Amino acid sequence: MAEKIKKFFAKKKADTKFKLAGPGHKLNESSTTVVVGPSKKKPAYVPSKVEPSEAARQAAEAAMVRLSGQRKDTAFNTSLAAIQAKVRRELEAENKSQAQAQGLPMRPVETELEVSAHLAVKGVYFKxxxxxxxxxxxxxxxxxxxxxxxxxxxxxxxxxxxxxxxxxxxxxxxxxxxxxxxxxxxxxxxxxxxxxxxxxxxxxxxxxxxxxxxxxxxxxxxxxxxxxxxxxxxxxxxxxxxxxxxxxxxxxxxxxxxxxxxxAEERVELEIDRNIQVLSPAQASQRIELPQDFYAMTAEELKKEKQQRAEMVEKQMQLRTKAMREKDEIREIRKYKFCLIRIRFPDGLYLQGTFSVYEKFSEILDFVKENLEHEGLPFILSVPTGHKLEESDKESTLADLRLVPATILMFQWDPLVEEDLRAAGNIAYLKPEVMLLVQSM
CATH class of the missing domain: 1.20.58.2190 (Methane Monooxygenase Hydroxylase; Chain G, domain 1)
Known part of the structure; x- marks a missing residue:
């Protein structure tokens, strides 16, 4: 049944595109231009053409260069070098800051109702x-x-x-x-x-x-x-x-x-858009708040939750069993529908994506693979405490793995291939066209 529905709507989409292509012409028809007088009908709305941004143009050029197996575009290489230099400076500043203090919290701070300038994302989007x-x-x-x-x-x-x-x-x-x-x-x-x-x-x-x-x-x-x-x-x-x-x-x-x-209970399904972003260390440290779209609670429920936090802090001061702590943790996780995952690479860049809390860890692995320069090579993801996520975690949901509402995962190449990459002088992580998504501050 689902396949029949897909075929029907695929045909409808194709018909729509065909109609938008304009009137047809016979093969033996004269190519002479026909001048048509002004119509009394209201002209159809035609959106103004928006020229692609410089970053978008460079990203397109990068993709073409990559597909052709060449890396000789001077402007493109200059852009990459500028990004890498900027990231290195921010990474050095971050390391100094961490040496002087305990470091930034690994999880984004929750935000309830106010619109903040420090939002990690503006919202949750779908396809x-x-x-x-x-x-x-x-x-x-x-x-x-x-x-x-x-x-x-x-x-x-x-x-x-x-x-x-x-x-x-x-x-x-x-x-x-x-x-x-x-x-x-x-x-x-x-x-x-x-x-x-x-x-x-x-x-x-x-x-x-x-x-x-x-x-x-x-x-x-x-x-x-x-x-x-x-x-x-x-x-x-x-x-x-x-x-x-x-x-x-x-x-x-x-x-x-x-x-x-x-x-059959078939419905028009929405697929969450990853809303992919690439952040420098400075951006990652500033954009740490979650929008209200991430919550499974209403605005009123969020206010009530805020009032109960003082009580929760007091509970943390008491001697509590492991079961009691786990119960509170599960209750906290259920507040969220979506989670923000950031992959931190050794060069200091962060790859960010939005996920449902019920998606499996394998979706994160696929997300990372799709954006890697060396897509087929094995890699390891670990939580900030150093615990490595294993093959057995693939079928676990992000909620089960306690990656909700937001987590930073540390990326490293599998030791079996890392030495070979270093020997070859190529330790790039993200695809060049993905790296160009680094946003200006």
């Missing part, structure tokens, strides 16, 4: 390959998904209405109640196709009003199943009914197909 290539916030995607599905209804009402039910309604218990009612309507028709009482749904029926009408997509689902609204007499009074007819659907098997599609 949706099913609809477009954009990167948006969850609230922006909610609007876009709803618009997209509403525009698709006429073309494919059955599958689209099922997707709407699960993707555009956010109270899961209400959705499941609605689905159960819709399935009962279809089960009655499938099991008793000749029974007239199952061909009608009274629109003022309490169950229909309470459990079906409030759910976006539910009435479109019934339309796809062959129900149409009519006025019928009921106890001497005309009332609105949804009346089913076999003539409104392709064939009787449509009912079973719609039921199966509805029970």
């Amino acid at each position: 949706c390959a099913l609809i477009s290539d954009e990167v948006l916030t969850k609230d922006e995607w909610k609007v876009k998904i709803k618009e997209f599905l509403l525009n698709t209804l006429e073309e494919e009402r059955g599958m689209t209405s099922c997707l709407m039910i699960y993707s555009c309604n956010y109270n899961r218990s209400k959705v499941l109640e609605c689905v159960n009612v819709l399935c009962r309507y279809l089960d009655n028709l499938i099991g008793n196709p000749e029974e007239p009482k199952f061909h009608k749904i009274r629109c003022s029926n309490a169950t229909f009003c309470d459990k079906v009408i409030p759910i976006l997509g539910a009435q479109d689902f019934l339309y796809a199943a062959g129900f149409r609204q009519q006025k019928l007499e009921n106890n001497g009074v005309e009332e609105d009914f949804l009346v089913w007819s076999i003539e409104n659907i392709d064939n009787f098997d449509t009912l079973q197909f719609l039921r199966d599609t509805l029970k």
Whole structure:
């Protein structure tokens, strides 16, 4: 079922791109330019062309150079050298600071409601390959998904209405109640196709009003199943009914197909965008606060949590069992939906990405691999205490590994390859085009 939905929307995306390409032309058509008079219609909005930034241009050049196996671009090498020199200076300053004090906290400080200049990220962003290539916030995607599905209804009402039910309604218990009612309507028709009482749904029926009408997509689902609204007499009074007819659907098997599609619980899924950033030591030490999007709690709950912190500090002063401490730690972790992971490389740069707390550690490994200059070489990640994360940790979630809400992981090449890299005079870590993502202060 999921594959059928993907194919349908892939075709729709392709059709949209085809339409945007403009009018077609015959092969034997004259190439003479045709002058068209001014139209009375309002011209379509065309976004102004934005020239790429210097950093973006250099990143593109870097990628092309890398793919061709050459490293002779003088401007590009100068940019890299400038970045490396800047990072070395900041790293030296950081080392001096650490020698004089205890060092900076390894975890970002939590921030509740105020907008801070020291935010590590501005928010949490998502992608949706099913609809477009954009990167948006969850609230922006909610609007876009709803618009997209509403525009698709006429073309494919059955599958689209099922997707709407699960993707555009956010109270899961209400959705499941609605689905159960819709399935009962279809089960009655499938099991008793000749029974007239199952061909009608009274629109003022309490169950229909309470459990079906409030759910976006539910009435479109019934339309796809062959129900149409009519006025019928009921106890001497005309009332609105949804009346089913076999003539409104392709064939009787449509009912079973719609039921199966509805029970499959398919939805338009969002994929978290890593919001990749590369930070110098100075930037990493300043941008240490998390935005409210990272929390699983509301603003009011966060205020209440703040009031309870004094009590928590007092608890820490008491003698407490290991089980009691672990319980408090789990409670703290559950406050978060997302976490910020920073990979610190020996050259002082930090690679930063956003993850769900329920993603597996293997996702972090893949994230690092994708951005390494030597993508296929083995490496080791360890927590600031020195504990190395093992192969057995791959299937553990970030919450299980206590990497929430934010953690710095130390990168090092596997000793088996590090000596060879040094001997070859090539100990680069990040891809050149990734290094150029280092932001200005």
